Amino acid sequence: MSSGVAASIRIATRGSRLARWQAEHVGQLLRDAHADGLGIEPELVVVSTTGDVQRDVPIHALGGTGVFVKEVQQAVLDGRADIAVHSAKDLPSDTPAGLLLACVPERGDARDALVGARLDEIPHGGTVGTGSVRRRAQLAALRPDLVFAELRGNIETRLERVLGPERHYDAIVMAVAALQRLERTDAIAEIIAIDTMVPQIAQGALAIECRADDDATRVALAAIDHPASHRCVTAERAFLAAVGGGCDLPVAAHAVVEGSKIVLVAEQFDGVGAPARRVRVEGTDPETVGRDAAQSAT
Secondary structure (H helix, E strand, O other): OOOOOOOEEEEEEOOOHHHHHHHHHHHHHHHHHOOOOOOOEEEEEEOOOHHHHOOOOOHHHHOOOOOOOHHHHHHHHOOOOOEEEEEHHHOOOOOOOOEEEEEOOOOOOOOEEEEOOOHHHOOOOOEEEOOOHHHHHHHHHHOOOOEEEOOOOOHHHHHHHHHOOOOOOOEEEEEHHHHHHOOOHHHEEEEEOOOOOOOOOOOOOEEEEEEOOOHHHHHHHHOOOOHHHHHHHHHHHHHHHHHOOOOOOOEEEEEEEEOOEEEEEEEEOOOOOOOOEEEEEEEOOHHHHHHHHHHHHO
16 A cells, blocks of 8 residues: 555455454454545455464464464565454564554453353362463462363364363363354353453454555554554553563553553463462553553562
């Protein structure tokens, strides 16, 4: 897109059902936002990522940070796509040179959910499936008796492993937003309150990147940006950057806008079984709030 609002916009995305839903959702938002002007017709550019190809390898063993986004970002940098749509929780804290995190649409539900059983229904010593070190640390603090096992695969595969005839786990943990987007809220046994389990950084939000020098695309994306959601995600990502930058760290953060202020609750663990350090910071500048929370939590 070189000038004005182009009739076509190419959206780089992973190929999973959830990723396609997210990309198509962003495409529809763009259609609706620009329906009175020249108009936009989105086109999906499906990209296979390291995390998608190596499904049997734990995410932390693949390097954790960015395994679901690097190839999608490269498609934009190479000019094969105009924008990249990500689950914001998958993004490393540092945006690659040449890209801009231009847009965060209105955020979905940020909470975690248990599938298979409520927390108090899981038997003593029961097994919970999750590949997230953050979720393991939080659940271990709530139930030290629990055993954790790796969980990979798309949403349908994960649900089958706890709800199917061959049950591999007593429960699994999933993001509420993912289940809502795929219309599988029927699988939820319990939604866990944010005060009980602070979510992963930017969970429930979408992040849309474009090339930093693509002014026309940035203008097109501004029409679907949700300023409050964007500020909250910025604060959470600033916290992540200040504590080390990796989305595989045992840290959590959730921000809300209250009047003119951003209120951020953040949590950091030294590891599974270690006590949490939880802090609450508020202010008007999201980057400052995130950095201050990191300083207080370490």
